Amino acid sequence: MTAVAKTCLNAYGVAGTVLKRSPLLPNICYPQLKRRVSSKTPFDINDSDDKYKELNDYYRDLFTNDNVNTTLGATSKINIKTEIDLLNDELANLTDTAVPPHKLPLRSEDLQRVVETPGRFVIKSRSNDPYFNLALEHYIFKNTPLFEQSIFSSQRLLFYVNNKCAVIGKNQTIWQELYLNELNKRGYEVLRRLSGGGAVIHDLGNVNYSFLTSREEFRTTFFNQLIVQWLNKQGHIQDFELNGRGDILYKKMKCGGSAFKIARGKSYHHGTMLVNSDIDSFHGLLKPSGQKGVRWVSPSVDSVRAGVTNIPLGSTEQFIDICTDGFQKYFKSADSIPVYYCNDTVSTNSEIEKTRALLRSDKWKYCSGPKFKVELDSSHDVIEVEKGIVVSSTIPNIKGMDFQRLIDTGSNEAQLQCLKPLM
């Protein structure tokens, strides 16, 4: 019952919960919620028009309590409603007020307008699709305006929460970092992001924050220092701190990671924050640095392994609220800093979809990292790979093969059993 009481306060909190359980629902939920706030009548009220007679009768019946017969009629109509309609009805009943218009997701043209207009803002993505969220981040980064002669005043802060996925840095070797079979088995998406840094596991208990500023103002520790201040103000005085690498620690344990991108006079710092992640279930997904039976010779960027912990907040929303508030106060100016919402159906455009497709492509995931050489202890074999393709090897007849396919088929072929440690 307490959960219900809580949901009464915030319609979108509920929508967020529903969304986490089934990614299919919110797409259908939003238009329905949106319709509720529209003041326009979706049809012309005219009793003489047969076309709308049935609908008008239905609505009249719905709002007329004293007619038992028509109530029955209405009930039969409700019965044919889908589960989604019922959920939306339930949501609507729980909330006295409809979703405020400012909390509706930005439509594609509005997204373009706010991104291209100078000024600070916060964007919260309601999508849990990691491909969409990284593509949205890239779109905002690329299209934020920059004026050379004036002080940069278009800092942006983006939040998103991804479904289960493993994300590696732009310049990493995917097979060196991840147990791909295991990730696949456990239903994780695998992504290569556009920024630097190491491998990380996401789930719905992890918040991604992304702070955008000018290249000129870029400092790797700047935003994490602010987060530490904001969190320490929440009553956990001194529990949060930064380590030498600029990572946030909670009670001396790492609770998130960071990566950065710099391009065209702008920069972003994006980081993860573990709030209520199922950390135990991450076990066996990221490869350790010293893997048994395998030696990687590669300029690939290292992941720094560390034990991690959740921070003691009730929800990812709470972390987002703390940071939004902190950001709004820190960058306070004459105009208040707006908060916008996005989702992956309404708030998208061709540029975002293009990046989303790139991020989804095998070419980007498997063939765009650094070239590398891998040595197998068991058979003393060596395989050299460039852009995902074997360019030379002591194993006969594999030159020119797709490395990923080779590992996949290797599990079934006796002569390629030596590849097992690479899986």
Add this chain to the structure above:
Amino acid sequence: MLSTGRVLLRQSATIPRLFLRAQSTNSLNKLELPFKYSNSGPSQVKYTKDHEWVSLHEDGTAFLGITKYAADALGDATYVELPETGREVEVEESVGSVESVKSASEVYMPLAGTVKEVNTALEESPQLINEDPLGKGWMVQFEYELEKSKAAIDGLYTLEQYEKFLKE
């Protein structure tokens, strides 16, 4: 001296940019390939506001890299991403990136051209980007067409203009 420099680089996040700027020497190293490719040196050396440099030789060959200022600001390079040779690159297109501690920094082509060579020494030794960004740390050798590129070249900074831009 070198080790002192690298310690400073690691702490660059806390060093005011003005200090870095005053320390930057962004002129081309006359002892290395980007200068010595032609006997008489390059006909022009130009700079971009994104902190790339390009040395232009008379035969239509050019070298591209990042400036000392950019290298110092990034800190120790851990990986340099380079383009494929033979690739035709549009003006302003990304041709690679420099990764330092968790940061991927894109590098753009100031002119259109065809990639002829990349500096493979950077694969083994990305730190050359920090040690000698305007010499041993060059990234891309490309061919350009002088006539077609004239306007683009004129739009780039000279060393004096770039240093002035840094001080602004």
